[in-house]
Amino acid sequence: MTQTQRILVTGATGTVGRQVVAELLQRGHEVRALTRDAARAALPAGVDVIEGDLTEPGSLAPALEGVTGLHLITFGGAAFSPLETGPRILELARSAGVRRVTVLHGGGPTPLEDTVRAEDGVDWTVLMPVEFMANALEWADGIVASGEVREPFVDRLSAMVHEGDIGAVAAVALTQEGHGGQEYVITGPDVLTVGDKVKTIAAAVGRDITLVELTEEQALAQWRAAGLPEDVIGFLRETYGNTPEVGRTVSGTVERVTGRPARTFAQWAAEHTDAFQGRP
Template sequence: MTQTQKILVAGATGTVGRQVVAELLARGHEVRALTRDAAKADLPAGVEIAEGDLTAPDSLVPALEGITGLHLITFGGAAFAPLETGPRVLDLAHAAGVRRITVLHGGGPTPLEDAVRADDRVSWTVLMPVEFMANALEWADGIVAAGEVREPFVDRLSAMVHEADIGAVAAVALTEEGHGGQEYVITGPEVLTVGDKVKTIAAAAGREITLVELTEEEAVAKWRAAYLPEDVIGFLLEVYGNTPEAGRTVAGTVEKVTGRPARTFAQWAAEHADVFRERS
């Protein structure tokens, strides 16, 4: 039985952060959630809320008191810019007695992750999830309004991961020995096309959904209409049109670290089926 520990979770209101919080609670640990606005946190009962900002490291001093593990993100502030404050955050964490750190990979090299990797004072683990299953929520409005999904590159492959499994891997790394210095690629248990995902959602929601394949030009027009920045559009064209091998290859990380199989997309779709049903 793992001894109860107290973990500080940065980004606790985000897609992954909420799952880290939930998994730590389920495992019987104490959780302190770091947020820039406590009034908007909306976290489960039993979670201690601490206001602080990774862009202003000294604001973390009270939040770090009594903490044994720290979950970090690599972007911060209202604009979600890459954090440059890693060295100071790590100094404060070390001074507070933090023993383990997880950092959520931001899709490429970032100053904070670089600082974590270079730190030999704590046991650190880098979490590198592939595409989130939660990304499928972007299809909800089109499915509800028109019964269709409009996407380019429909044959692209993805080993997409349930966000709860990212939280589970993080929770283990933050509270148990044996994960220091590790870079964990986190995937789901299967490789799916866009068509596979649409069929799975249709089955879960009990409705027909048509998949409409867009050309690259049509996809770019769609994303621009949604006011996506040009660098984001370029990134989407690259990862969808030429998905990296890691993003389309099943890794056994979830089962290796947590001792249970990774959750399937069918499970995720069943959990979110109501989002894709017609609304009265």
């Protein structure tokens, strides 16, 4: 049985951060969570919530006391800009006795991840999840209002991953030996089209859902009407129209690292039926 350890989770109120917290608690570890606003964190009982900001590394010093593992994100501050404070954060972590670090990949090269990869004083692991299953929550309003999902490129393929499995891989890497210097591509167990996802949600909520395929031009207009920045629109257009192989290939990482199969989209949909039925 793994010895109880104290782990600091940054980005603890985010989609992945909450799952890292939950998985560590389930495994019996002590969790300290860093957040810029402790009053709004709404984290589980038993979590030691400490205010701090990755853009101001000095604020991490109290949070790092007695910590053996550190989970990092690559963006910080109110504007979620790429963090330039990696060298100081890693210096503080080494001084505090941190032995293991995980960093959530930000979708491309970032200064903080580059700093972590160059670090030889701790065992680091880069977590590289593909599309989150939680992205399907973007369809909830349309499903509740009209029973429709309106999407372009409906035949695009995705090996989308349950956020809880990202948390599980992180928890293992933060508390067990053998994961230093690893880059883990984290996927679900299946490759799905948009139609597959819609059918799965329909089965979970017990109602018909119509998939309306948008042309590329209609999709661009919809994204712009929603206020998405042009760089985000460009990313979606490229990713949906020509999904990289890594995003549509099952990696098997979850089972190799955690010892159990990756969770399916059907499991995820069953856990989120309230959202697709208009319930709080």
